[in-house]
Amino acid sequence: MTDTLIDRRDLAFQLYEVMNTQALIERARFSEHSKETFDAVIETADKMAREKFASHNSAADKNEPAFVDGQVEMLPEVKEAFEAYAGAGFLAGRFDYELGGMQLPESVMAACNGFFTAANPGTAGYPFLTTAAANLIRVFGSDEQRNRFLPHMLSGRYxxxxxxxxxxxxxxxxxxxxxxxxxxxxxxxxxxxxxxxxxxxxxxxxxxxxxxxxxxxxxxxxxxxxxxxxxxxxxxxxxxxxxxxxxxxxxxxxxxxxxxxxxxxxxxxxxxxxxxxxxxxxxxxGLKYMFQMMNEARVGVGFGAAVIGYRGYMHSLEYAKDRLQGRKTSEKDPESPQVPIIDHADVRRMLLAQKAYSEGGLALCLFGARLMDDQHTHPDAQKRLEAGKLLDLLTPVIKAWPSDYGTRANDLAIQVYGGAGYTREYPVEQCWRDNRLNPIHEGTNGIQALDLLGRKIWQDQSHGLQLLLQEMQADLQAANTERCQQWALSLSETLQQAVKVTQSLGKSLMAGKADETLANASCYLHLFGHIVVAWMWLRQANVAAGALVSANSDAERNFYQGKLQAAQYFFHWELPTVAQDLVLLRNQDDTCLKMKPEWF
Amino acid sequence: MTDTLIDRRDLAFQLYEVMNTQALIERARFSEHSKETFDAVIETADKMAREKFASHNSAADKNEPAFVDGQVEMLPEVKEAFEAYAGAGFLAGRFDYELGGMQLPESVMAACNGFFTAANPGTAGYPFLTTAAANLIRVFGSDEQRNRFLPHMLSGRYxxxxxxxxxxxxxxxxxxxxxxxxxxxxxxxxxxxxxxxxxxxxxxxxxxxxxxxxxxxxxxxxxxxxxxxxxxxxxxxxxxxxxxxxxxxxxxxxxxxxxxxxxxxxxxxxxxxxxxxxxxxxxxxGLKYMFQMMNEARVGVGFGAAVIGYRGYMHSLEYAKDRLQGRKTSEKDPESPQVPIIDHADVRRMLLAQKAYSEGGLALCLFGARLMDDQHTHPDAQKRLEAGKLLDLLTPVIKAWPSDYGTRANDLAIQVYGGAGYTREYPVEQCWRDNRLNPIHEGTNGIQALDLLGRKIWQDQSHGLQLLLQEMQADLQAANTERCQQWALSLSETLQQAVKVTQSLGKSLMAGKADETLANASCYLHLFGHIVVAWMWLRQANVAAGALVSANSDAERNFYQGKLQAAQYFFHWELPTVAQDLVLLRNQDDTCLKMKPEWF
Missing domain, CATH: 2.40.110.10 (Butyryl-CoA Dehydrogenase, subunit A, domain 2)
Structure with a gap:
């Protein structure tokens, strides 16, 4: 069982080397911040998450809240953790100074909250819901409502x-x-x-x-x-x-x-x-207003799913390095020493898949958080508008992809542990159980698929989609090593096919064939999600390939090599799985639609 | 929550219409049996499983055995269920009359045991392990050991x-x-x-x-x-x-x-x-002897996984027919009545996938059970030998495929229920938790993959593989409707590519490149498993297509249409996913093998 919640080196890479989060301090809202204050608040979150949240994660799972005499009995540690979170100012972290907030960028607050969810999703639920509800009142409530409720919610009293x-x-x-x-x-x-x-x-x-x-x-x-x-x-x-x-x-x-x-x-x-x-x-x-909270919650669900996936990866990685068992397939001497299981190719596959899912999911969610920042604080009004549109388009993907693949990562973490992973004496089965909610709540992933293919793709004459393609184009062109160019080529080819199939689905929808067109919306969500995450991996690979050349320590070189190998995993093992989605969508396969209830 | 453990109509179809199990009564060992005795014993198993096993499945999960003063405290219902099972003669069901057994074919005993696992995997574990241990003593023990232990194990005393x-x-x-x-x-x-x-x-x-x-x-x-x-x-x-x-x-x-x-x-x-x-x-x-028990146990694990998958499918199917929610995507009137969720294409997809996995897995396991019967009781000595070889080859697939896809079916059952599926008030989350052991125990699925690609494929100059190809050829040729012929063509094409890639992997192994060749053994297991299950679906489809023509009731026509549509699902949605395995295997992709531990 490892203490690491999210690898700090990876987070720094994603925030600063890939996303240039430090540039946000140029904006008026964040002008009192610096990279140092961002790092300090992240450090605080990491430490508090380990000390106040991770410490009772298993206990809270084993002693779930009970309904006694009309009251809920809970572990006292939950209250302590909530108060620590509130006391450190995280509840109001995103909010204005005048509301007692820290005016932190969403990118940084999301990263902070990532540590809390990775440490203890159950306890982290209370502050996250509070912030989201407070934000709803802040935006849509009357002055009177704001005055009555916001101070108490942001201070952690309610x-x-x-x-x-x-x-x-x-x-x-x-x-x-x-x-x-x-x-x-x-x-x-x-x-x-x-x-x-x-x-x-x-x-x-x-x-x-x-x-x-x-x-x-x-x-x-x-x-x-x-x-x-x-x-x-x-x-x-x-x-x-x-x-x-x-x-x-x-x-x-x-x-x-x-x-x-x-x-x-x-x-x-x-x-x-x-x-x-x-x-x-x-x-x-009301539904329009609530959608603000729901959209935030959907991004939050994706983020949570990615980091619970990440947490299981950290656990199983440590276990695989420590646990000795068996020998290489080519080793025939039964008296040679046993090797750490990370030496077995199939265990590496399961770890590499987890790395690709968790770090890819985290990249996607941080990208979403940055879009929120841009939507509200970009100096250029046009860019603010565009960020909002792009976020709107990507919200179902940010919710669904990490929740599907974060859960899958946790499943692989169990398998890496083998028999131990199936026991409640080890932490990974809880990761899976916790994460399994994420494909369900805040709109099931089936609902997300309908939202994407039935609405988001076509919204504003598909302006969001065009913006996405432009953004991707920039990173496709930035690929300048042989490996990255190869991956860019795969992505670009897949993208062309996806655009073509999107056009044909659009025609079918225009022709009034909603049921037929949307029947395989889940395939479309998978296709779209995999393309977007492949793009996230290309962005990381482009940066890593450049940084590798000038890296000045083994640790740094290893880090960038790992990024490149995980990108390779995504491009060799994952992206090609969309071929099947493309065929089903192209054919408007009606196997499921035509299955009659009485045939089951 | 449904009472149905395994659909009896489906079981009868698989046993009698597809596998011609009734022909076994021609063999000396089963000459005192008839289709009627087979059906009677299946009826007994189904009823006893519902009444004595399913009844405490949830309670046994919620009140797990406790270690008190060096003793284990368990629910009394477990003992009652065990005694009922023993009392009905199931412990000795496979064994000779002279040992107090019923000389039932494995095909029938496996089906019977399927009901018990579907009803309550935890309680079913005790009798199954007892039978397997008894069989080990029967085959390899001395007369003295047999006399001392067998009577007490087969009567349920030990x-x-x-x-x-x-x-x-x-x-x-x-x-x-x-x-x-x-x-x-x-x-x-x-x-x-x-x-x-x-x-x-x-x-x-x-x-x-x-x-x-x-x-x-x-x-x-x-x-x-x-x-x-x-x-x-x-x-x-x-x-x-x-x-x-x-x-x-x-x-x-x-x-x-x-x-x-x-x-x-x-x-x-x-x-x-x-x-x-x-x-x-x-x-x-000892290991050679134990492998008899382990091989039986591996087939048993596959069977258990298939029927737990099946049980979750039965639950979620009933729920989807009853639960009203939402409307068709094309329905714009919000005051129109809500529809059962089975009317949503995406819910049908999740049910159809479960049907394809559960019934396909069951078909595979029943085929394995039949091979056991043929191995021991076929009148032709050559056929006995061949059945043994084929079973040997298929054992890792029978263990791994249903354990992967039965668990996946349970995951889909949770998703069909939505929020309800995530609660312990509904039965499907337990199905998933129970089933998740199956890809781990009796040799993880990673071990099965190494067993298949590292050993079984090449054993006896690949005689087992040749036998498999012959068997499949017969069913490919038997396809005689347009739909079945189309599916046979897909299968046949995939098969040719799989044979080709197998040959190239064989050359690589012969060249001493064990680590490189076996690095992606899990892909090979997936490829091989999907081909075998596609074949199981073709066999069912061939029979269903023929029977549909002469079916004389709506219920029968619906049943056969359902089989054909599930076959179509497998051929359209599942079999094509092996394209990715073929590419990775063909290229001997080294992404995982080359990933260094220090790069993680």
Whole structure:
């Protein structure tokens, strides 16, 4: 079991050598920062994550929150960790100085949060949801709402949640039934039931601020009738101090495969007592507002998945270097000493795949975080707009790819450990169990696929897609060693085929064949995701190939060689798997669509 | 949650329409049987599995065996289930009438056991290990050993185990250190430690018979110095009745990700008291003997993996038919009723993949069971020999393919359930956790890959491979509808490329390049496995296409249409994925082999 959460050398490479994050300090918002302050805050996060979060990761998994007398009992370490995180200013890390924040770039905050999730995804859930809920109030709430709730959420006095899903509707938000009835006192009365609400109850803070989707009586049907409400667990006074209990209560805790430290709750609203809710923004605009939080959450899910994948990789890498077993296939002397299992080619394959998935996933998510920075702080208005469009296009990929491949990385980590990996005495099975939530929540990966192929690709006359192709083109042209050029060529050829198949799918959609065109959306997401991550690897390889020449220590040379070999793995072993997606999409294969329920 | 363990219509199709199992009654050994007795015993197994095994599957997972005062505490239902299984004669089902057995064909016994594993893999572990250990004593033990142990093992008075793995050696049996010192009393004194011994302790029966690998002092190094011993928990008298405690004791229970009902133990031999062991057969031949049990166990692992995959498929299929959520992508009216999720193409994809994996895996394992029958009971001596060779070749595939794809099926079952699938309130996450052991134990799938490409393919001048190609040829030629012929053509083309790449790998091995040739053995196993399972689907499709024409009810037509569509899924979505394996193998891609440990 290793202490390393995310390899710091790799993170520095990605942030500074590939992404030039240090350039952000030129921007007004970050002008008080420097590379040194970025590094200091990352160092703090890494250390705190190891000391306050990793330390009870296994214990929180083994002692999951329990529902006792209407209250949730949790390990005290969770509260301590939350308070340490809040106390260090991370809750408000992204926010304005005037809100008590640190005005840190998203790129840096995302990296910091990566350490916390890698250390303990269950405990990290509470602060992350709080920040996201606070940001929703910051952007769409009234001044009064901001004043009442933000200071308490950003200081760690209250946590936040997002309450969307209902038992009968699952992913289909159009069908939610939770109702909101206006009163003369300005608030609404909320009535209904929500399920799978993460952090919906806890024993960490004095109050919880639920961001709840509900329908005002008489609202239009479907998603156009959804409004957003603030529903605090305890009603608050003008300064936001908690008073009487509000009518939202815990109907039950859900027992999960993993992510056990984060409570997953069924909540009932207005069942035993009146539940006051406060409308955020305009009526019927709730889904639009919530999508801000959901999009942030989707990027967050991808990030979490990438770093849990990364954490399992770190564990299994250390194990493979230490564990002696067997000999090379060519070694016939049974009395020769056993070798570390990392010497077996098949173990190297499993480690290299993990490296390709974790570091590739991390690169993708950091790229997404940078787009958020550019969207909000790029000095050029046109660039801000473009960053937003690109982020919009990539959000389903950032959510889905790391959640698929981070989980796969964890599966390989179990296999590297062999029998030991299957036991709860070793840490990797928990990584897998924790990560397995990520392809499901915040919109299943099937939903992400529909979002990508049914909406994002075509949005704004495919402007986002054009921007992506331009960005990729620059890196394709930057390849200037033989290996990198070879990979650039593979990527460029795959890309051409993908563009062609995209055009034909577009025609089919225009012809009104939505069901047929979208039937294999998951293939399209896989194709698209692999192309984007191949690009992430080419970007890293271009930098590594250049740096290798002038590297002045073995450690540095080894680092860059590792990057190049992982890139090679991605280009030899992974990118070619999209050939199959291309065929199925080109043929609009109807095997699944035509399978009748009664044939099963 | 469905009651269906394995679809009986499908099992009947596979056993009787595809494999002509009823023809076995022509053979002397099975002459007292009929299709009716086969069906009756299958019916008994199905019913008993549902009533006595499935009933405590979840409870046994949630209340895993505990180590209390040197004893194991287990749910009483496990003992009841074991006794019911023994009482119905299943322990001795395969064995001779004179041993109290039923002389059932392996094809039928394997099918019966499939129900028990599908119902409750943890509890099913105890009888399965007992049968396998008993069979080892039957074949290699002395008359005295047979008389002492077999009656008690086959009646369910004792269980059996296989004790191979040691803490420092894992998969590398050459390095085991457990020692055996001869005494003048005929027994040996065993000293050492074993780990991951399934069923190594329990509170079900009066005694446990461990089959233990150890090295006699002065034995040759490596695997050629391994002997096999019977080590009972309680020493027995001449009739096999238990007396004093033998010096084998429970050092600890291992806590697993799944398969929690089966104890996984660390055992110590000769630590506190002398441990008597009884040599089976000749000294230093132990690994050869144990391979009989291991090969049986490997086929058993594959079978178990296929049916746990199958069970998850049955659960998620029922859920997808019942659960209403969302609308077709083309439906724009938000007030139209929600549809069952099976109507979504992406859910159908996940169900169809599960069908292809589970039924394909089951077909492969039943084919393996039939080869066992043919190996031992075919009237033609040449055919017996050939069946043995073919089984030998296919054993790594039968072990690995269903364990990879059965687990993948369970992963898809979780995804079909969505959020619900991630909770322990629904049954599919346990299926995945249980199944995840199968790619690890009885030789990891990486070991299987080395066994296939490093040994089995070339054995007897590749006679096994030639037999396989002949068998496949017959089914390729039998394809006589347009769809089946198209699939036969795909398979035949893939096969030709696989043969070519096999030849080039053979040359490379002959040239002494073992490390290079075997580096990508896992790709070869995937290629080979997918070809074999594609063949299994072609066999089923050939039969289904013929039967569809004369089917006389909607239910029958739906069944055969489903088979054909699942075959189409395999040929359109799965078989083409081997293109990537072919490229990597053809190029002897050295990405993983050349990755240096210090580059990670």
């Amino acid at each position: 946590t936040g949640t997002m309450a969307l899903t209902e038992p009968h509707a699952g992913s289909s938000l159009a069908d939610i039934r939770t109702s909101a009835t206006p009163t003369d006192d300005g608030h609404y009365l909320i009535k209904g039931a929500k399920i799978y609400i993460s952090g919906g109850e806890q024993s960490i803070t004095e109050n919880i601020v639920h961001m709840v989707l509900a329908k005002i009586k008489g609202a239009p049907p479907g998603v156009k009738g959804i409004s957003l409400f603030i529903v605090p667990k305890f009603r608050v006074d003008d300064e936001g101090n908690p008073g009487d209990r509000n009518g939202v209560s815990l109907a039950g805790l859900i027992h999960k495969l993993g992510y056990r430290g984060t409570t997953s709750t069924a909540l009932s609203f207005g069942d035993d007592a009146p539940c006051h809710g406060f409308l955020v923004g305009e009526p019927h605009q | 269980t059996g185990t296989m004790a191979l793995t040691e803490p420092h050696a894992g998969s590398s049996l050459a390095d085991i250190r457990t020692s055996a010192t001869p005494t003048d009393d005929g027994h040996y004194l065993i000293k050492g430690a074993k780990i991951y011994i399934s069923g190594g302790e329990q509170s079900i029966t009066e005694n446990i018979v461990h089959m233990v690998l150890a090295k006699i002092k002065g034995a040759p190094p490596g695997v050629k110095g391994i002997s096999l011993f019977i080590v009972p928990k309680f020493r027995v008298d001449d009739e096999g009745n238990p007396g004093d405690r033998n010096g084998v004791s429970l050092a600890g229970l291992i806590h697993k990700l799944g398969y929690r009902g089966t104890t996984s133990t660390a055992l110590s031999f000769g630590d506190d008291a002398p441990c008597h062991g009884f040599l089976v057969g000749e000294p230093h031949q």
